[in-house]
Amino acid sequence: MCTAATYKTTDFYFGRTLDYEFSYGDEVAVLPRNYALTFRHMGVLKAHYAIIGMAYVVGDYPLYYDGINEKGLGMAGLNFVGNAVYQKIEEGRENIAQFEFIPWILAQCASVCEAREKLEKMNLVGTQFSEQLPAAQLHWMIADEKECIVVECMADGLHIYDNPAGVLTNNPPFPQQMFLLNQYMHLSPKQPVNAFSKQLPLEQYSRGMGALGLPGDLSSASRFARVAFTRLHAMSGESEKESISQFFHILGSVDQQRGCCEVADGKYEITLYTSCCNATKGIYYYTTYENHQITAVDMHRENLDGETLVHYPIVTGEHILWQN
């Protein structure tokens, strides 16, 4: 499945893992301001904010998994299978197909505050991109450096939740994920004190015992707890390199290793890529399962006033630095 998280030092960072058993062919796609964005039910948007993100590019259209815009807003879609139910097309509302949701928001909103306004007028509908590509069942995290929200479209309508944890995984719905954190209330990076019994000579036989009880498996509720704990206690220097390094360590806490999550006979879900966007500066950093080195694409090194999508196939295979 997937995990998303935010991080803030001097700049604001937004990223995610994409976990699956195969890749559609991911590319870092820069969508410049004058790329004509055609919406199925909303016409064409000719001028808008520039976007950079990871996408499956079909023709010259980017099906974004996640991205940021030049204003510092980030957005990611994560699997929400069995719970996502899209709305009906309704006249008088802004009807947005599920696959258009990320560009719709990132192209027009400079902040979560503006995204909330857009969401109020919006119907999220299930119009397919093509016959071959049915609507994915997703929910979304949208964040800027000030706030973070989660958007879930379910049988009972579109929900918008404040997200103080700054993370998202998959099922169950967000309010339940947050409720489950109550069960981990006592977990801490500090060593536990003996509350079990003063009569017993209990000992801290290892460092790191303060978080005993944190789940270590790869299910989405366990990843939610683990990445929330890691993110909320994460500390790093303020520099760009220290910040992105720490961000990849945060998402590393929910890395899916090949072999540990069998989804069909001999098929394993793995963390295909992990991204960390500097939303403040417009840089998309990523690692892939087969390449631990961080690779980067800077949107500002492209012509953001252009009209054509620029896209870079992701780098795979370990890039090793030889010292001798």
Add this chain to the structure above:
Amino acid sequence: MCTAATYKTTDFYFGRTLDYEFSYGDEVAVLPRNYALTFRHMGVLKAHYAIIGMAYVVGDYPLYYDGINEKGLGMAGLNFVGNAVYQKIEEGRENIAQFEFIPWILAQCASVCEAREKLEKMNLVGTQFSEQLPAAQLHWMIADEKECIVVECMADGLHIYDNPAGVLTNNPPFPQQMFLLNQYMHLSPKQPVNAFSKQLPLEQYSRGMGALGLPGDLSSASRFARVAFTRLHAMSGESEKESISQFFHILGSVDQQRGCCEVADGKYEITLYTSCCNATKGIYYYTTYENHQITAVDMHRENLDGETLVHYPIVTGEHILWQN
């Protein structure tokens, strides 16, 4: 603390994490065959196997944390605080100081089998390297492509254990770590089936639920269970790049993120470095907390018949590949 693991595809891999709140200054040190190894109680060894490993180099002496030799044998020392008790110097025995243990074995043994013979004649003693450097409380994992053992020197003597799990962390002693795995017997990469009650419509609401119950904290017993599960289910291609990539994912399952393990006010233990040696080919790969890229030193690119220690300070700071 620390975690060690082995991995086998076409070649044999051996590596570890070193987790601590500060570094002594780590270097990849190649000890050639004719470097005169002086032992405190055993005289000088002039010709021996070449070694490559991570060390704190004092003068020209490598205090190895871990390493491999040119014959494919790997060895790592991990914290064992509160349990390690070294032996008394005894005449007629081979008295080896704790800090000499890794070079003593790697310089002379081509296999675990040969190491066992050496261990039989050996007393592991607490002779300090210097006044400033008291004997570290450690236990050790020794492995070749055929077998893996753990050596623990405690109040009741020197223990040698077969290690079918192929991993080691810290406290408690190895037999207890193995016993604790019984508690996780039912964990699996496959989805769970409903054994709770056929009357209830329980659902697999997420992938990866088969390992629910695996601990996610950073204590040494929890890391042992997590890395054992990950290593024992790990799958990868046989190529060098795929193998080392997978190895770093295995040890990534027990990565210690800055902020999650507070060892004193404002001091945090982190994974200072992670290593993966190709023991078959004599290559030392590593990443550091601040550099996700894999860096490598190949012992065979040095003059292995030399007499002087060759050492490379570890590369720190993220090395980023820019795509535009």
Add this chain to the structure above:
Amino acid sequence: MCTAATYKTTDFYFGRTLDYEFSYGDEVAVLPRNYALTFRHMGVLKAHYAIIGMAYVVGDYPLYYDGINEKGLGMAGLNFVGNAVYQKIEEGRENIAQFEFIPWILAQCASVCEAREKLEKMNLVGTQFSEQLPAAQLHWMIADEKECIVVECMADGLHIYDNPAGVLTNNPPFPQQMFLLNQYMHLSPKQPVNAFSKQLPLEQYSRGMGALGLPGDLSSASRFARVAFTRLHAMSGESEKESISQFFHILGSVDQQRGCCEVADGKYEITLYTSCCNATKGIYYYTTYENHQITAVDMHRENLDGETLVHYPIVTGEHILWQN
């Protein structure tokens, strides 16, 4: 807090624990068919089904915690603090005060099916019994030998849920309690098999390891899982004595021992009483914290055509059988 459960052998059994730090003064109260039941907003009900249950009797009015009627329907109210929100009085609806809910249903409904019909017309309102007794925040379990439902009145209205688990505790709301059982899907009364790794000689070092992961604390979510597991696997003979014995063992799995749940300095919640009604035969069995012997009151030994409440103070203090 509290736990309720059902059980079925030849007869149908319904009971609960009542856990709290003090007692209001509990009595087994038999309400005969012609006791004039006055409802605050619904007038007087003169003839109705007879009821037996545990109540705090104020004047001659039984504030029932739980009970059964002569038709075999059982109902219990359990704490639901922070979630219970009662409805507004609405003309044209049957407005029932929270404290009248149990008699309203048990006096008129011969089955869960009939209770559902009553619930459809009903508004559950917060009218207080008296100034001294504000409306308790509760949710309810209603069951007959065929089915079991849960009624929760929350900010978003009155919910009626099918309850295949046949148990109820307290927070969180029932759908979340059921969802949480998914996490225990793999638990079983049978010994676990080694799925962790065929390479490891893991052993079943104890009987009863199949339910490793079942929570053992006294919180309401943990009690829900534990009592559900126990109830769904419970087995006994069909006789009356074997059935009630087994029932008390089921609820014994969530017994709250004095000292283990501190609710204020030096104040401890305990299981004040545990009940087991033979709903088929109209017998109310109970134990109290201080009396392990089962005490019984049979409604059919009273004049069920009477007009006055018959009530028996509960027996406390251990009744010990001396063999010599």
Add this chain to the structure above:
Amino acid sequence: MCTAATYKTTDFYFGRTLDYEFSYGDEVAVLPRNYALTFRHMGVLKAHYAIIGMAYVVGDYPLYYDGINEKGLGMAGLNFVGNAVYQKIEEGRENIAQFEFIPWILAQCASVCEAREKLEKMNLVGTQFSEQLPAAQLHWMIADEKECIVVECMADGLHIYDNPAGVLTNNPPFPQQMFLLNQYMHLSPKQPVNAFSKQLPLEQYSRGMGALGLPGDLSSASRFARVAFTRLHAMSGESEKESISQFFHILGSVDQQRGCCEVADGKYEITLYTSCCNATKGIYYYTTYENHQITAVDMHRENLDGETLVHYPIVTGEHILWQN
């Protein structure tokens, strides 16, 4: 399997559960001072302390599962399958068959202190009671009001451990059981405080959340933790009735319900009986799976100067007190 515990108010209490899938036929047996105790390797003991306990009586010989003597010393044997290894008969030592161990100690020792002296001279041997009754694999808890010890005879000899927890179950060996309690160090009867993150509005949604993490299954390590937590926090009045009531609540925390621990197809281990001895006054209280009422036998109501074993078959079947 089984669980033993001690409790102290004004008097000293000692008891246990016996969990198994069938009973050999248990009786409360009073062994008076002049009953001639014949030991296989140690001759006959004609005058000794009187004993009361639960036993399988073969002929007129009591095979005690547990008991107390008139001096206030208690002792119980619990299953220790796979770990118990008895010693060889050795001349010059006091060779005691496993089945004689309880009478050997209780007949001669007035305290744990005196028991320790006896243990020093003793070899615990595997001599069978009869061909039909091979030596059970057990370990033992011995306690008086001042101290509690555990005796384990394993491949590496006879171990005597101080037992500050005052409880015993089965595997693994006692030092490991105590070690495992370290993992529950943070558990408390008080509500948890939010250490997870000050940024999250986590809530105590239920009472009793302070012990989240306590295991709830029936395996011996989980029962050890649960009964230790319950015993160490248990509180009651000082009177006899309050004390024994509380004691049965303590052992009730590890009650084995029929259906929850399948040991063979359709065969279930249950708590056959639970005992609570007032060791100060010489009274043996017990309940059985099928009888919740407490039954009692007082040794001082027998002729303790007699020569013959007095024994009472245990009372089974619920004894119900009818209030109407």
